[in-house]
Amino acid sequence: MLDHRRRKDGNTTIHSAVGGSGSNLWTRINRSSGKVRKAYHEQALAAAILYQQLQNGSGRTSLEGSRRSRSSNARARSLTHDSLAHNVFNQLDDLETRHFVLVHGGSFGAWCWYKTIAFLEEDGYKVTAIDLTASGIHSFDPNRITSLAQYVKPLTDFLEKLADGEKVILVGHDLGGSCISYAMELFPSKVSKSVFVAAVMVTSGQTSLDIFSKKVESNHLMRQAQVFHYDNGDSHPPTAISYDKFLSKELLFNQSPAKDVALASVLMRPIPFSPVLEKLILSETKHGSVRRFYIETIEVNAMPSSVQQHMIANSPPEQVFSLKGADHCPFFSKPQALHKILVEISKIP
Secondary structure (H helix, E strand, O other): OEEEEEEEEEOEEEEEEOOOOOHHHHHHHOOOHHHHHHHHHHHHHHHHHHHHHHHHOOOOOOOOOOOOOOOHHHHHHHHHHHHHHHHHHHHHOOOOOOEEEEEEEOOHHHHHHHHHHHHHHHHHOOEEOOOOOOOOOOOOOOOOOOOOOHHHHHHHHHOOOOOOOOOOOEEEEEHHHHHHHHHHHOOHHHHEEEEEEEEOOOOOOEHHHHHHHHHHHHOOOHHHHHHEEOOOOOOOOEEEEEOOOOHHHHHHHOOHHHHHHHHHHHHHHEEHEEEEEHHOOOOOHHHHEEEEEEEEEEOOOOHHHHHHHHHHHOOOOOOOEEEEEOOOOOHHHHHHHHHHHHHHOOOOO
């Protein structure tokens, strides 16, 4: 299933999938004009600077209720905007919670939610975006993570510190689905609803690898794009997985804007492998007591609809929403449609 070849990357031996597409694409890019390459790198740098401006310097990127200052153009329509905002705030007062906690998927970080954060905050919601261990600006080495608990610790630490009676809506993308399931089992009383966005949704006793294996079995592009890192040597299991950057656009971002692809290309990090292998033990009284919703993406190469439908059938959520025209990363490809669904879910009685 994990058919791969080897190559050297610094001091680390890396196995990558069989196939020459990556090297051919690299050759084509090197032959392109210097002007095109310069424009691409300037675009990526600008996106990275934007992300740096959102950081607060901690292991967790937390943007809780911080309102953006309005430009002079926005002031011209401030009266209309304020009137609409007043109505929205009144509606939000009736909700069980208006606090979203966003959990990224493998290779990503809190930075990937920047559009969702802005939309939710504009509508009066409180938002916290989490950097899991060794993700985003969290400085830990992903090759040194040995358990799911260690990987998810920034999220569980956050939930543990919530005041008694305070609840949040957990949103998980991709591998973040397993992470929020783990958190729901530990803190069911602190989670009002959970939302799985093209995410791994396991049943008790399953591993994330059980789901990812289904993704890989019939997905030639996924097999090509996978890069396995062996920090403990070739005779030991992989320590991390990453994606070939030249294949990731077609795999993950086939409907996403070029600027967001550029942002991802400079900020994505390897995925720790140990958490992917770990079985989740989920109980009906804890994890099962939290309301679950699934957002299915349609135009996706990384998590085919058949895999998403299989998870939904095995563990039916309360409601399933479909995002047409969205790739594996709807926070990039369909951010407004994703936002509307999140708001709708928050208002379900």
